[in-house]
Amino acid sequence: MSSINSVQNTRINEQLRQLHSALIDIVSMMNRPQRDEMLIREAGIPLDRALFPLLVGIERLGPIGIVDLADRAGRDHTTVSRQVAKLESLGLVTRQDGKTDRRVKQAVITPEGKAMTDLVDRARERMGQVIFQSWAPEEIDDLVRLMRKFADAAAVDF
Numbered sequence: 458m459s460s461i462n463s464v465q466n467t468r469i470n471e472q473l474r475q476l477h478s479a480l481i482d483i484v485s486m487m488n489r490p491q492r493d494e495m496l497i498r499e500a501g502i503p504l505d506r507a508l509f510p511l512l513v514g515i516e517r518l519g520p521i522g523i524v525d526l527a528d529r530a531g532r533d534h535t536t537v538s539r540q541v542a543k544l545e546s547l548g549l550v551t552r553q554d555g556k557t558d559r560r561v562k563q564a565v566i567t568p569e570g571k572a573m574t575d576l577v578d579r580a581r582e583r584m585g586q587v588i589f590q591s592w593a594p595e596e597i598d599d600l601v602r603l604m605r606k607f608a609d610a611a612a613v614d615f
Contacts, residue, residue: 500580502573509577511540512566515550516574520563522555549573 486492493506504512514526527537541564544550549570555561566574589597 496577496580496584499584500573500576502576504573505543508540508544511537512544512549512570513574513577515541515544515564516566516571519550520553520556520565522561522563524561526564544570 490506493509497504497506497509510530511526514529515521518526518529523538523541524534526541527534530537541550541552544564545552549567550564551567552562553565555563592600
């Protein structure tokens, strides 16, 4: 029985290496400044590339605290705080007191910011249509289902 477990563990370990390699490829591609610039251009929005992921993050996750946003973006919270202030000066986000801790300021999308992220969503859909044009609908369904399952499982603290 232990030899069967050893074979299964070896197979799982190899699959984990392949999964990790694919994730590195995806994250590397997603982190390229050119990708954000391409999406900004496709959306036709006048936004600095450094502010773009923060605006989308605030829209998707907000209200969100600056420290949490910085952590998710992989940036220093003082830098993110300045960048959120810039988004606020552009009228794309506002800051409000936290619901559980009034000392914590949370960033919230404004209607103008939401309109901008809606343009981004439509651009992302157009670009996604090209990526998935040769995929069967069932393959896309499986990918979405399994990616959500993986993301949820990976979010567990060890």
